[in-house]
Amino acid sequence: MxxxxxxxDNLSALVEDxxxxxxxRSVFHRTSHVDVHMPSIQDLSEAVDSLxxxxxxxxxxxxxxxxxxxxxxxGAVLSQAARLLQDQIKRxxxxxxxxxxxCTFCEDAAVTITGRFMKRLPAIRELLASDARAAFEGxxxxxxxxxxxxxxxxxxAVTNYRIAHELYLLQVPLIPRIITEMAHARxxxxxxxxxxxxxxxxxxxxxxxxxxxxxxxGENVRLYQxxxxxxxxxxxxxxxxxxxxxxxxxxxxxxxxxxxxxxxxGRVTLGRGSEIGGNVWIxxxxxxxSKIRLGGDSRELSRTYHKNSDSGIRNSVSEKEV
Numbered sequence: 001m002x003x004x005x006x007x008x009d010n011l012s013a014l015v016e017d018x019x020x021x022x023x024x025r026s027v028f029h030r031t032s033h034v035d036v037h038m039p040s041i042q043d044l045s046e047a048v049d050s051l052x053x054x055x056x057x058x059x060x061x062x063x064x065x066x067x068x069x070x071x072x073x074x075g076a077v078l079s080q081a082a083r084l085l086q087d088q089i090k091r092x093x094x095x096x097x098x099x100x101x102x103c104t105f106c107e108d109a110a111v112t113i114t115g116r117f118m119k120r121l122p123a124i125r126e127l128l129a130s131d132a133r134a135a136f137e138g139x140x141x142x143x144x145x146x147x148x149x150x151x152x153x154x155x156x157a158v159t160n161y162r163i164a165h166e167l168y169l170l171q172v173p174l175i176p177r178i179i180t181e182m183a184h185a186r187x188x189x190x191x192x193x194x195x196x197x198x199x200x201x202x203x204x205x206x207x208x209x210x211x212x213x214x215x216x217x218g219e220n221v222r223l224y225q226x227x228x229x230x231x232x233x234x235x236x237x238x239x240x241x242x243x244x245x246x247x248x249x250x251x252x253x254x255x256x257x258x259x260x261x262x263x264x265x266g267r268v269t270l271g272r273g274s275e276i277g278g279n280v281w282i283x284x285x286x287x288x289x290s291k292i293r294l295g296g297d298s299r300e301l302s303r304t305y306h307k308n309s310d311s312g313i314r315n316s317v318s319e320k321e322v
Contacts, residue, residue: 153187164193212249
């Protein structure tokens with residue numbers, strides 16, 4: 001008997017087995033998601049791309065904008081983006097909602113939050129403008145700010161992050177994470193929407209960069225590829241489950257540079273103005289104005305610069321085991 005006939009003969013039994021409630025409940029850990037409109041990656045991508053074209057007018061989609069047509073274009077695109085985003089926010093709430101069917105909570109919340117989010121777009125643009133300038137000034141290979149906006153994965157990932165972060169602050173379930181994961185898949189840069197990133201943030205090259213949920217990054221910080229700002233092993237509760245919602249990722253103060261391959265774990269602080277060399281492993285606080293290097297003898301050389309108002313800058317050197 002042909003193989004396809006064997007499958008056809010067993011199809012009804014296979015469908016019945018996969019659609020048993022006890023079967024799909026074991027996967028979904030709730031009644032099911034088959035009766036819920038799930039978020040749409042396609043529609044979310046369309047919404048984010050629409051917002052990107054407004055935040056960077058003339059760079060994406062309609063590249064022939066003029067000052068006299070800009071208001072019409074902006075209004076039309078924002079209306080479309082708001083409709084798409086409102087529907088996806090509602091679906092995010094429905095995904096996490098345990099209320100009875102027929103309630104209006106998810107839809108009402110989506111309407112309110114979409115309005116609040118759209119009002120934050122000018123502030124998001126101002127932050128992104130500072131990020132684009134930091135990319136241009138931080139990379140000698142960049143010939144213009146426009147080149148950084150068009151070409152650099154950092155700008156793509158940070159744009160998605162800054163949109164997602166505002167939705168995260170508005171307590172939208174699921175949708176912020178999807179938005180940052182879309183950028184992660186495209187650029188290799190993994191920024192959790194719960195992280196806090198200051199102005200003038202730039203990741204050069206970017207592939208493999210990881211920034212955890214509770215990470216706090218100051219202004220004018222530059223990272224290179226394959227940097228991890230992560231957590232150490234998680235504390236467990238009495239039931240042996242990870243305790244969530246506690247600060248567990250690094251704090252990076254203003255004007256810090258972290259070079260390729262560095263791994264910084266736990267709630268440690270990298271002091272202002274520090275320079276972290278490539279491939280180092282850090283699990284303790286670093287004083288301000290430090291220079292951390294990994295020497296050839298597998299020892300970590302810490303060179304700390306202390307600001308002193310009377311004598312200018314005083315230099316001290318200490319060595320620590322890696």
